Amino acid sequence: MSIAKPIPQHVAIIMDGNGRWAKQRGKERTEGHIAGVETIRTTLRAAMKSGVRYLTFYAFSTENWGRPKAEVEALMELLCKSVISETPELKKQGVSVRTIGDRSRFSERVQFYLNQIEQETREGERLTMVLALNYSSRDELRRAMQQLAQRVEKGELKAEEIDEKRISESLDTAFMPDPDLVIRTSGEQRLSNFLMWQASYAEFYFPEVLWPDFTEEEFERALEVYASRDRRYGLVK
Ligand code: IPE
Ligand code: IPE
Ligand code: MG
Numbered sequence: 056m057s058i059a060k061p062i063p064q065h066v067a068i069i070m071d072g073n074g075r076w077a078k079q080r081g082k083e084r085t086e087g088h089i090a091g092v093e094t095i096r097t098t099l100r101a102a103m104k105s106g107v108r109y110l111t112f113y114a115f116s117t118e119n120w121g122r123p124k125a126e127v128e129a130l131m132e133l134l135c136k137s138v139i140s141e142t143p144e145l146k147k148q149g150v151s152v153r154t155i156g157d158r159s160r161f162s163e164r165v166q167f168y169l170n171q172i173e174q175e176t177r178e179g180e181r182l183t184m185v186l187a188l189n190y191s192s193r194d195e196l197r198r199a200m201q202q203l204a205q206r207v208e209k210g211e212l213k214a215e216e217i218d219e220k221r222i223s224e225s226l227d228t229a230f231m232p233d234p235d236l237v238i239r240t241s242g243e244q245r246l247s248n249f250l251m252w253q254a255s256y257a258e259f260y261f262p263e264v265l266w267p268d269f270t271e272e273e274f275e276r277a278l279e280v281y282a283s284r285d286r287r288y289g290l291v292k
Contacts, residue, residue: 069246
């Protein structure tokens with residue numbers, strides 16, 4: 056009798072290495088980001104095939120505003136363009152798109168397209184694709200704490216009623232389960248302010264490959280590695 060391989064319900068990906076990929080080819084960093092969008096497409100396809108339900112991509116951190124202006128602008132342009140071009144296919148495939156992070160810092164134009172893709176894909180039930188945009192864990196926690204403090208101020212909530220569940224429900228990620236598997240490409244082994252609360256019991260996988268070179272096979276390998284891990288949650292098993 057074969058035992059079913061555990062499939063992570065939620066995979067979160069820190070897409071890293073676009074700049075190095077471009078540099079290796081004597082191209083502009085932006086070319087690396089363009090190549091990276093294609094990898095999002097292939098990864099999404101692989102995730103759907105394997106039965107993953109939530110796929111989160113770290114696309115732009117609160118720290119990334121500090122990059123050269125031209126790169127930030129190119130990333131914003133690429134975001135708008137991709138949203139426009141991908142929406143019909145995502146709809147067809149049953150993918151719903153959500154975002155986490157503080158969208159208020161984006162231009163009206165970017166916000167318009169993000170609202171549009173969320174609206175247009177909201178009925179997708181096969182997989183939820185989550186884009187982390189102007190996201191960082193500390194910023195998310197700061198906003199959640201402010202929100203909880205305001206409720207205490209108004210008398211809606213007692214300070215002692217703030218438990219882990221209420222904190223989780225105040226985060227941007229309240230609509231989805233915690234990630235089971237976090238993948239970071241390019242060989243870097245750090246979180247860079249990503250899902251620090253939510254990844255408390257996630258498994259981590261750090262392939263050396265740069266994000267534009269991450270293939271469907273690489274994704275499948277990540278799932279194999281995940282299946283071989285023994286998640287103990289602090290217990291004796
Ligand atoms: C990840 O690739 C994409 C974003 C952060 C938007 P990088 O742009 O960080 O690529 P490297 O790390 O410089 O190679
Ligand atoms: C993390 O990558 C952010 C995203 C993938 C969007 P960075 O390339 O910005 O992170 P650091 O600077 O290497 O920590
Ligand atoms: Mg990087």
